[in-house]
Amino acid sequence: MFKSAASVERLANQLARLPGIGRKSASRLTFHILKMSKDEANDIAEAIKEVKEKVGFCTTCYNISESDPCFICSDDRRNKEIICVVEDSSDAAAMDRAEGFDGMFHVLGGCLSPLDGIGPDDLKIKELMTRLKDDIEEVIIATNPDVEGEATAVYLSKLIKPMNIKVTRIARGLPVGSDLEYADSATLSRALEGRQEF
Numbered sequence: 056m057f058k059s060a061a062s063v064e065r066l067a068n069q070l071a072r073l074p075g076i077g078r079k080s081a082s083r084l085t086f087h088i089l090k091m092s093k094d095e096a097n098d099i100a101e102a103i104k105e106v107k108e109k110v111g112f113c114t115t116c117y118n119i120s121e122s123d124p125c126f127i128c129s130d131d132r133r134n135k136e137i138i139c140v141v142e143d144s145s146d147a148a149a150m151d152r153a154e155g156f157d158g159m160f161h162v163l164g165g166c167l168s169p170l171d172g173i174g175p176d177d178l179k180i181k182e183l184m185t186r187l188k189d190d191i192e193e194v195i196i197a198t199n200p201d202v203e204g205e206a207t208a209v210y211l212s213k214l215i216k217p218m219n220i221k222v223t224r225i226a227r228g229l230p231v232g233s234d235l236e237y238a239d240s241a242t243l244s245r246a247l248e249g250r251q252e253f
Contacts, residue, residue: 063089115186117162117179119144127151127160134158136192140183140211142166142199150197158195161186166198166207175210184214193221200227200245 063085071081088096112118113125120126127133127147137158141147147160163178187194194215198204212222228246229238238246 116147116160117164117182118147118160132157136190137195138183138186138191138193139195139197141197142204142207146197146199158193163198163207166203167210168203178207180211180214183211187215187218187220191220193223195223195225197225 066088067078067081067085070076070084071078073081076084088099091099109121110119111121111123113120113123113128115124115128118125118127122129134157138161139147139150139156139158140161140163141150142163142165144162147162150156150160161179161183163180163183165173165178167173167175167178194211196208196211198207208224212224215222226245226249228242228249
């Protein structure tokens with residue numbers, strides 16, 4: 056196996072710790088960084104340092120933010136009566152890009168996963184329940200459509216429904232532009248369940 060300088064190995068090892076980056080990708084990124092100018096490499100390093108120093112969490116919705124409250128929670132034009140519950144900040148960003156949603160968010164910080172030792176106390180569920188004491192009309196549960204996301208959605212629904220708050224789940228099904236013949240049966244079943252009057 057090719058052995059390189061200790062500093063190169065260290066960078067490759069650090070990059071390999073990132074999600075979705077295997078050993079080969081980490082090596083490619085390392086050699087790409089080596090080809091960059093010193094200024095370009097310093098810009099990347101400074102951007103990483105800056106984000107770690109400036110970005111924290113909103114104490115209202117627990118989304119990432121450079122201010123507290125975040126820009127969404129402090130926006131008076133948003134509908135404060137609807138809260139969309141998501142697993143992570145990246146999910147909140149994706150939902151916020153969706154046209155037609157102008158409500159608030161609540162970031163759980165993950166989903167229930169007993170096998171990984173993640174229970175209700177490890178998520179921002181108590182904080183969500185505290186927020187629901189205000190005038191909230193609807194909670195949209197937008198957790199991922201996997202086993203853990205579904206379990207989290209069911210758990211939250213059972214907690215919220217007794218509060219006489221409307222609980223909805225984002226529709227799941229076929230993405231725009233896909234072909235029926237290539238969809239799996241679970242996706243087609245969910246598409247049928249989420250059908251709307253035309």
